[in-house]
Amino acid sequence: MIAEYSSLSGEIAAFPLFIKSRNDGRLVCKASRHNNTDIQSSLSQGLDLKVIVPVEDVTIAPHPASETVWEGQTLSLQCRESRGTYVSYEWLRNERPYDTTGDTLIIHRLSVQHTGNYTCVASNRFNDTMTFSCSDVISVQVKEYVSKPEISLEVVKLGDAGFRAIVTCRSLKGSPLITFSLLNDTDVITKNTTEGTSAIFHVPVELNRVTGRVRCNASNEGNWVLSEPVNLTGDLSATPMEVIALVFCGFLLMVIVGASCFLFWSTKRRNNSWKHGINHEIQSDAMPRMNFPADVSFKPQTVEMKTFIVNFAD
Incomplete structure (x- = not known):
């Protein structure tokens, strides 16, 4: 009552x-x-x-309580107000409306796409009067587990100091910090913690001698993955790029040699033709030239021989 x-x-x-x-x-x-x-x-x-009690003092209660979560987890954000009745709720992510209603926002199977700044807007209406209250921004950072690393190695000569294998461990994704370890069977040879998604290790090797199989191990936040194994050996076999470079250099050398031979042959032939032309001109100039009248016939003629006796008086 x-x-x-x-x-x-x-x-x-x-x-x-x-x-x-x-x-x-x-x-x-x-x-x-x-x-x-x-x-x-x-x-x-x-x-x-x-x-109708005007809405006041809106806050967001996240679960898990940490603003940093990992992909695959479930995130719950609850909008709470200190006072207010008949309240409507609107969720914003990066200041854009998020497709959900109600005082609780639940996101299953988090991914990096869910990273952003979340805000809850609570409101109620009395006749034509609308009352709003916005929560503080809560920043959600979704981190990625490191992916399976790929391993590659290159052997280089260190002058007279022997040979060294440069081993590269690389993952396609992963949030820092990431710890890369180089394993020989189950023993850790060396490791490196980095903010990037790759690490480089230098390991001494002997030429053409297999010293064992090595793997890369990558881990962050309790998650760890292994690469496929490779043989750690001092093999100086050429890489695909080096093979291409060698083939190109060989082809270029063949072109240069062929062009040189063709140029030599062409020059020699030109010189021979020039010498033959000079000799022909010299022979032509050495022959006597005879000028004959135009009406002179070169047909055989009958020649009559006559003898004249001339007496001289004393």
Whole structure:
């Protein structure tokens, strides 16, 4: 019972109330005869009373409590207000509406795409008056587990100091810090913790001698993965790029030699042709030249021989 009123002359009962949030709900008026139980009491129709309390002091309660979570986990964000009734909720991620309703945001199987700044906006309305309250921004950082690393090695000569294998361990993804370890069977040869997704190790080797199989181990936040094994050997065999470079150099050398031979042959032939032309001109200039009249015939002619005797007087 909220209040009671006694009417002696049949006047309408009026109940002055100081409304509080606990008064929210259905109100019913009950009328009964005072001190007379023979008359049955009667009840009025119900009246739904909405007590609107402006929303205030909105906060977000995350679970897990840490703002840093790992991919695959489930994240729960609950919007809480210190006071307020008939509250509506809107979630924002990076200041853009997030497709969800209600006071609790649940994200299953987190991924890096869920990284961002989350805000809860709580509001309620009284007639034409809208009341808003925004929570502080909560930053969610979703970290990635390191992926299976790939291992590669290259052998280099160190002058007179022998040979060294440069071993590279590389993962495609992973949030720092990542610890890379170089393993020989089950023993750790060396390790390196880095903020990147790769690490380089230098290991002494002997030429053309297999010293064992090695693997890369990558780990972060309790997660660890192994690479495929490779033989650690001082093999100076060329890499694919080196093979291509050697083939190209050989082809280029063949082109240079062929061009040189062709140029030599062409020059020699040109010189021989020049010398033959000079000799021909010299022979032509050395022969006597005879000029004959145009009417002279070179056909055979009959020549008559006559003898003349000449006497000279004393």
